[in-house]
Amino acid sequence: MQTKNRCAGSTATAVILALFLVLFTLITVYLFVSKTWWFPESITPIGHEIDAQTRRTLWLTGVVFVLSQLGLAWVVWRYRNRGGRARYSHGNNTLEILWTLATAVAFIGLGVLAQFTWAKIHLAEPATDTVVIEVLGEQFAWNFRYPGPDGKFGRTRTDLINSGAGNPFGIDRSDPAAADDIVVPILNVPVNRPIELRLRAKDVIHSFFVRELRLKQDAVPGLEIPLRFVAERTGDFELVCTELCGMGHQRMRAPFSVKTAAEYEQWLRDELALLQSNP
Numbered sequence: 001m002q003t004k005n006r007c008a009g010s011t012a013t014a015v016i017l018a019l020f021l022v023l024f025t026l027i028t029v030y031l032f033v034s035k036t037w038w039f040p041e042s043i044t045p046i047g048h049e050i051d052a053q054t055r056r057t058l059w060l061t062g063v064v065f066v067l068s069q070l071g072l073a074w075v076v077w078r079y080r081n082r083g084g085r086a087r088y089s090h091g092n093n094t095l096e097i098l099w100t101l102a103t104a105v106a107f108i109g110l111g112v113l114a115q116f117t118w119a120k121i122h123l124a125e126p127a128t129d130t131v132v133i134e135v136l137g138e139q140f141a142w143n144f145r146y147p148g149p150d151g152k153f154g155r156t157r158t159d160l161i162n163s164g165a166g167n168p169f170g171i172d173r174s175d176p177a178a179a180d181d182i183v184v185p186i187l188n189v190p191v192n193r194p195i196e197l198r199l200r201a202k203d204v205i206h207s208f209f210v211r212e213l214r215l216k217q218d219a220v221p222g223l224e225i226p227l228r229f230v231a232e233r234t235g236d237f238e239l240v241c242t243e244l245c246g247m248g249h250q251r252m253r254a255p256f257s258v259k260t261a262a263e264y265e266q267w268l269r270d271e272l273a274l275l276q277s278n279p
């Protein structure tokens with residue numbers, strides 16, 4: 001009588017656990033397939049490649065996830081306590097080797113596929129008509145420097161760095177090349193032009209991230225790190241710091257805007273006029 005009761009109890013437990021696993025798997029798959037929480041649309045050609053890589057990875061890991069969770073549910077149900085003696089299994093070496101190899105091939109394969117896109121972002125030579133913009137992260141703001149009509153960044157001096165006085169870069173205005181350098185707290189770029197950002201940090205490590213660009217790059221004190229992209233759609237987005245850089249980290253964001261060529265040129269002219277009227 002006692003044994004019978006124990007069997008009935010364990011069947012219910014096995015059924016509940018197996019059903020939970022099946023339900024959990026279905027809900028997870030639904031959230032991915034319906035894209036309930038998903039990335040905003042990419043605005044760069046590289047972003048589409050990164051999305052394709054993400055899809056490949058999710059398909060592969062998704063199939064393995066579904067098969068393993070449903071397999072687990074089946075095992076929980078099939079080998080539930082029926083009141084008999086448990087058997088010990090030594091495992092199966094052939095299977096162990098096979099699935100270890102399969103995992104290695106899958107992950108190395110995904111890595112090999114991804115490296116072509118990574119190389120395009122980090123190793124490609126800049127185009128000749130590249131728009132270069134300096135980006136300086138500091139606790140807790142982003143600063144951007146445009147070279148002005150002469151296309152040259154002027155001299156900077158560390159002893160002139162003074163964020164409170166509007167000179168976070170330490171620009172030496174006595175240098176003719178520096179006279180037209182524009183410093184602003186917003187990042188504007190023209191559409192369909194190659195852009196090169198030169199990332200620097202003044203104090204601690206910060207991290208440049210714009211979701212729609214699919215780019216994330218640390219800004220490190222003492223280094224100048226180039227980050228290249230082409231934005232193929234105009235619009236207003238947001239740049240955020242994704243490195244926990246201090247107590248005000250959550251405030252460290254800046255507007256990022258992709259403009260038409262005409263809008264961009266007009267904006268540069270307006271900023272230059274502002275600079276010259278108030279040097």
Ligand SMILES: [Cu+2]
Pocket residue numbers: 137138140205206207241242243244245249252
């Ligand atoms: Cu930061």
